[in-house]
Every structure is written in structure tokens, then in C-alpha cells.
Amino acid sequence: MTKKPYIPYGTQSILEDDIDAVVDVLKSKFLTQGPVINDFETTISQYCKSDFSVACNSSTSALHVACLALGLGPGDWLWTSPITFVASANCALYCGAKVDFVDIDPFSYNLCVGALEKKLLEAKKQGKLPKIVVPVHLCGQSCEMEEIKKLSEIYGFKILEDASHAVGARYKKSVVGSCKYSDIAVFSFHPVKIVTTGEGGMAMTNDKQLAERMSALRSHGITRDDKKMMRVPDGSWYYEQLDLGFNYRMTDIQAALGLSQLKKLDKFVARRHILAKRYDEKLKDFPIITPQVNRDCYSAFHLYCIRLKCPEKRRVTFEYLRAQNIGVNVHYIPVYRHPYYQRFNFNQNSFPNAEAFYSSAISIPMYPNLSFDEQDRVIETLKDALMT
Numbered sequence: 001m002t003k004k005p006y007i008p009y010g011t012q013s014i015l016e017d018d019i020d021a022v023v024d025v026l027k028s029k030f031l032t033q034g035p036v037i038n039d040f041e042t043t044i045s046q047y048c049k050s051d052f053s054v055a056c057n058s059s060t061s062a063l064h065v066a067c068l069a070l071g072l073g074p075g076d077w078l079w080t081s082p083i084t085f086v087a088s089a090n091c092a093l094y095c096g097a098k099v100d101f102v103d104i105d106p107f108s109y110n111l112c113v114g115a116l117e118k119k120l121l122e123a124k125k126q127g128k129l130p131k132i133v134v135p136v137h138l139c140g141q142s143c144e145m146e147e148i149k150k151l152s153e154i155y156g157f158k159i160l161e162d163a164s165h166a167v168g169a170r171y172k173k174s175v176v177g178s179c180k181y182s183d184i185a186v187f188s189f190h191p192v193k194i195v196t197t198g199e200g201g202m203a204m205t206n207d208k209q210l211a212e213r214m215s216a217l218r219s220h221g222i223t224r225d226d227k228k229m230m231r232v233p234d235g236s237w238y239y240e241q242l243d244l245g246f247n248y249r250m251t252d253i254q255a256a257l258g259l260s261q262l263k264k265l266d267k268f269v270a271r272r273h274i275l276a277k278r279y280d281e282k283l284k285d286f287p288i289i290t291p292q293v294n295r296d297c298y299s300a301f302h303l304y305c306i307r308l309k310c311p312e313k314r315r316v317t318f319e320y321l322r323a324q325n326i327g328v329n330v331h332y333i334p335v336y337r338h339p340y341y342q343r344f345n346f347n348q349n350s351f352p353n354a355e356a357f358y359s360s361a362i363s364i365p366m367y368p369n370l371s372f373d374e375q376d377r378v379i380e381t382l383k384d385a386l387m388t
């Protein structure tokens, strides 16, 4: 018997107009540091209604420059959710700061606001309050940002949204990335995410100083603006390095792809919603928990994550789907479980909801080009795995 075609859990949608946009840049004067980067930044700021945006070569580098711009350094704490990609926590370690985790909410799987409040109260007594909290909009659903913002006003931390899953999502009438409830929000344009630039990321903010700092840090900490220079220019070739920055720049080739993809963003997300609704209906009698989206959220549905009511069956179910050429995945292994993080001595028992989630979760295929036939094959295969 020949194997049925492979269905990934997520993949990009590239059309002719995307290819044409990239080819246009390849035929132009600038492959990088050209005008398309600006167009991409301006367009995404208009979409999100943020004042500034800083394109980077990944969301990971955007998180790094965001932390540096917010002043994170040795001795400081950054808190995030344990159910996330490692990059949400690693950005603290790059800055020499320390990481701690706040357990997740059992329904949204996002960082739990109640647990955050409790932990803040404890940390205040011990003088260990975080400088930055990183809410991660898991699967594309926004965290409860209004509540987190209120806590930030009481406890004085900065908010850096890891919106890598949530380009095109909405929360209480604002577009995720508007930074209405945060200092900075970052997006990822990795091919499995909502829109892609190959590799790429973006930091959104309404704070001019933060935008300028991030923009300098993504390009070696160098300035060519004589108003910002320490000395009188030696000549018109002159530039100054004022900070220790990096080369985290996005190319114009990537920005052209991103700009072309942005035109389709709302359509992509709408298609993800159609697929999600179809899954919701067809899976409702399965022994699983389907994703729940809060009423004040419009998810970008980056992932469709199911949880098995019987976690003992997760592994065999997962392996069965993979054997049937369905590219399921698990998002995520709690960050504190990784060998690198063992040096920090986290206790699994401190995060019961994250552990329960991790033991039962499977991300099933979800991307705009997934056809109903393919989706039905996923559902049938899942049925075979669970009901027999």
C-alpha cells in the first residue's frame, strides 16, 4: 500500500504575486538596507495601528533587542509562560538576566493572570519583582492584556508581548501589535507562522525612544545621525558606534515577501477560522478537548491544539498520526524541562497546569492551504487512533 501524501501541521502559502515581489527586489539596486524595509515597517504599523515598528531577521532577535531596549540586564528578572518556544525565555539569558515562569491558565493555555498576581505578591515581599513580563499569545489567542497591564501599573514591570503566533489577531477591538496594553510586541515571520518572510521578525511599539534604541541595536549600535553623535563628524563618511549592537537586519528580499504576504493576512486568518470551526464541529464527540477562544479575542489560529482526555493515549495517538503521514506536533515542551534550563533548578510541581497540558496536547494540521479533504483525512485518522 502506498502512503498517503504528507500533511504538515503548518506551512506557508506562497502565490505568484509573492514570487514577483521578491524577483522585483532581486532586479533592483538594494538587496538589503533599501526602501522595501521601510515600506514593510510602515504597512505593518498601519495595519496594527502602532506608531513604530522595527524589522529584524527573526522574532528571536526582535525579542533580544526589545529586552535590551527595555533595560534588561544582569540581576534583573524576566517572567514568561513555560508553554512557549524557548526563544521567549532565552532573550532574558542573552542579556545576563534571570528567567522565571508563571503557570498557564487551564482553558486558554496562556499565562494565568491569577497565578501572575500571586507570584508578584510573593516576589514583592522578597524584593525579586520582574523587570519584564512576556505574555505569549499561544496558538494566536491574545493573553488577558488589560489585566496584565493593570498589574504592571501596580508592580512596575514592562510588558513585552510575544505575539509570534498572533499577527492578524485581535483583542478587545484592538489589533494585536497595537501595543495598547504593552511596551513592545514582537511578531515572527517563520514559514509556519501566519505570514512569512522566510526568516524574520518585527518589534512593534508606540515609544519613539524604544524604537530608536531597537533600531540601533539591530544594526551594530551604529548611528549616522549627527544629532545623536558624541563628536563632531570627521567628514561625511563619518558614523559612530554608540552601543554594542548586532547585525539583526532583515533584507529587502524578505521584506518584499512580507509586504506581499501582508495583503493576504486577513484572508489567511479567515481561512484558519473556517478550518477551526470545521474541526470544532467534527471533533465534538471525540474524547478530546478542542481549543477555547475567549469572547474578547479573535485568534489568529496559528495552531489548532487538541488535548486528549486520556493523556496515557497521547503518545500512541501521536505516533499513529505520524505513521499515517500526518505531521502532528507538540507545542510545547515546558521550557523548564529542557536540559539547558536544568541548571536553574525549576520544580515541575510548581507548574501543574503546564504539566497537565504538556502530557495531553497535540497540534493537528492548520494552515490556509489545508483542503477540506485533507482536513477530513486528519479527522478520520484521529478517529481511527482514538476510537479503535
Ligand SMILES: *Cc1c(COP(=O)(O)O)cnc(C)c1O
Pocket: 057, 058, 059, 060, 061, 084, 085, 087, 088, 136, 162, 164, 165, 187, 188, 189, 190, 199, 200, 201
Ligand atoms: C516561532 C516563535 C518564536 C521565534 O520566532 P523566530 O522568528 O523563529 O525567531 C518565538 N516565540 C514563539 C512563541 C514562537 O512561536
